[in-house]
Amino acid sequence: MQYAHVGLNVTNLEKSIEFYSKIFGVDPVKIKPDYAKFLLGTPGLNFTLNLRDEVSGNQVGHFGIQVESTDEVIAHKKRLETVGIHAQYEEINTTCCYALQDKFWVLDPDGNEWEFFYTKEDAKVNL
Secondary structure, rough: OOOEEEEEOOOHHHHHHHHHHHOEEEOOOOOEEEEEEEEEOOOOOOEEEOOOOOOOOOOOOOEEEEOHHHHHHHHHHHHHHHHOOOOOEEEEEEEEEOEEEEEEEEOOOOOEEEEEEEEEEEEEOOO
């Protein structure tokens, strides 16, 4: 199996491990004093947390997990709410990235945005 890899700099490894364990629904496969590694089968992702003294600004636009239905978006939102992660905001029938989507957004401990989204259809405009 092939995995995409994302290495994210974080300022609080313990809080970030807690957050991402809830987001992904699994615990890290490796934890060191300045590092944690999640190896996800779905989506196929090698996701690491790298402890830094400071993280300045949002170094990426955002992260996301694309699902296959609006029901899955709602199920993830409810799942995260039960473990204490609440949506910053929700968008239903929104046009983004040249697509009509349903989604919600959460923030990690360092302020990085994550969206859980379902793409309903392509759109001709990008609002």
